[in-house]
Amino acid sequence: xxxxxxxxxxxxxxxxxxxxxxxxxxxxxxxxxxxxxxxxxxxxxxxxxxxxxxxxxxxxxxxxxxxxxxxxxxxxxxxxxxxxxxxxxxxxxxxxxxxxxxxxxxxxxxxxxxxxxxxxxxxxxxxxxxxxxxxxxxxxxxxxxxxxxxxxxxxxxxxxxxxxxxxxxxxxxxxxxxxxxxxxxxxxxxxxxxxxx
Amino acid sequence: xxxxxxxxxxxxxxxxxxxxxxxxxxxxxxxxxxxxxxxxxxxxxxxxxxxxxxxxxxxxxxxxxxxxxxxxxxxxxxxxxxxxxxxxxxxxxxxxxxxxxxxxxxxxxxxxxxxxxxxxxxxxxxxxxxxxxxxxxxxxxxxxxxxxxxxxxxxxxxxxxxxxxxxxxxxxxxxxxxxxxxxxxxxxxxxxxxxxx
DNA sequence: CGCCGACTATGACAGTCGTCATAGTAGATT
DNA sequence: AATCTACTATGACGACTGTCATAGTCGGCG
Numbered sequence: 001x002x003x004x005x006x007x008x009x010x011x012x013x014x015x016x017x018x019x020x021x022x023x024x025x026x027x028x029x030x031x032x033x034x035x036x037x038x039x040x041x042x043x044x045x046x047x048x049x050x051x052x053x054x055x056x057x058x059x060x061x062x063x064x065x066x067x068x069x070x071x072x073x074x075x076x077x078x079x080x081x082x083x084x085x086x087x088x089x090x091x092x093x094x095x096x097x098x099x100x101x102x103x104x105x106x107x108x109x110x111x112x113x114x115x116x117x118x119x120x121x122x123x124x125x126x127x128x129x130x131x132x133x134x135x136x137x138x139x140x141x142x143x144x145x146x147x148x149x150x151x152x153x154x155x156x157x158x159x160x161x162x163x164x165x166x167x168x169x170x171x172x173x174x175x176x177x178x179x180x181x182x183x184x185x186x187x188x189x190x191x192x193x194x195x196x197x
Numbered sequence: 198x199x200x201x202x203x204x205x206x207x208x209x210x211x212x213x214x215x216x217x218x219x220x221x222x223x224x225x226x227x228x229x230x231x232x233x234x235x236x237x238x239x240x241x242x243x244x245x246x247x248x249x250x251x252x253x254x255x256x257x258x259x260x261x262x263x264x265x266x267x268x269x270x271x272x273x274x275x276x277x278x279x280x281x282x283x284x285x286x287x288x289x290x291x292x293x294x295x296x297x298x299x300x301x302x303x304x305x306x307x308x309x310x311x312x313x314x315x316x317x318x319x320x321x322x323x324x325x326x327x328x329x330x331x332x333x334x335x336x337x338x339x340x341x342x343x344x345x346x347x348x349x350x351x352x353x354x355x356x357x358x359x360x361x362x363x364x365x366x367x368x369x370x371x372x373x374x375x376x377x378x379x380x381x382x383x384x385x386x387x388x389x390x391x392x393x394x
Numbered sequence: 395c396g397c398c399g400a401c402t403a404t405g406a407c408a409g410t411c412g413t414c415a416t417a418g419t420a421g422a423t424t
Numbered sequence: 425a426a427t428c429t430a431c432t433a434t435g436a437c438g439a440c441t442g443t444c445a446t447a448g449t450c451g452g453c454g
Contacts (some may be wrong), residue, residue: 161362
């Protein structure tokens, strides 16, 4: 996806997310971000007086919101919503990207967690918030599909965990096998919790 | 666990793995590794003429072998082996570490994947091999417990995916919730594949 | 002894990092 | 026109990074 024609500030956050998910937080330099965003270098200290930490945190928050919105979009595209269908759609998004764009990038939230969880408190918190931004709509969707209230949150966590892990494995193997496997195995199990009328 | 009294070479690989899983590959410097391992700096170019890349790869390979061996150990400790019991043991290992040592470190293989999958081919391959070293004994164990042959490999991938994802979430949240949730939800499903006599 | 291989010590190098200081432009306001 | 604010430009700084060159130590073996 091309760099959208938003303001320089948004472009920098977006570019940061893209570079982070490809190379990790530490390996992503501020100069790389402005170059990728085709933004003026001088804007860095103007828009992000908090430095790299602020930019990374905003990129992580952006990724969390993006993932949450995607869930709503997947639901809108499904004629007959089901837990397995939702999970399949989430997995398929990654399968499609890996197959068309290659295995160059993973999940930026995972990257931020791996690189900053122990060194940068604010980024760790941003990652946790991003996972929550993602978990919440998934849990709500499951509930709306008939999954018992107290199960919905747990299954949402299971879905996101399995997906994140499969993304890691797929990227290391440069093969979408892990993603298709996880979607195929977990699907029926998820549907089992739906209270059929 | 304290630095074992092996030779300097082994200590450096071990220390590299520890630092990588805490700070990521890029943020882990060679000088940090020798300091952590209390090894002479001059030994770096002697034992690892391939530079950082070689050291990181060996650390990843070490982590893969370690994870594989742990599976065998878990099985030996269980009186009545079951898929859910094995998965619970794998999750509990992380729960225990997080609760006693804090959320300072994640999985070094995940860290290597996030940081190097797109930049360092050999490390990406090492990570894939490490996942395989881990997947294989899990799949074999499932088969020995009565899981159908063609399912065993898939379920092993699902288990490792879910565990890796839960580790990420737990570390970002600084809470073992994701790990207990995943273990609790996935357990019964895994046992469902056992062919009861 | 003399030598040789394994291992260690250490300073230097070229490069990159995030950050900052300073100056400059452009546009709107008064 | 003067001025103020928003934004941009750019060079410099000190602190790193991985790697290398060179020299040194030490034990065993001929």
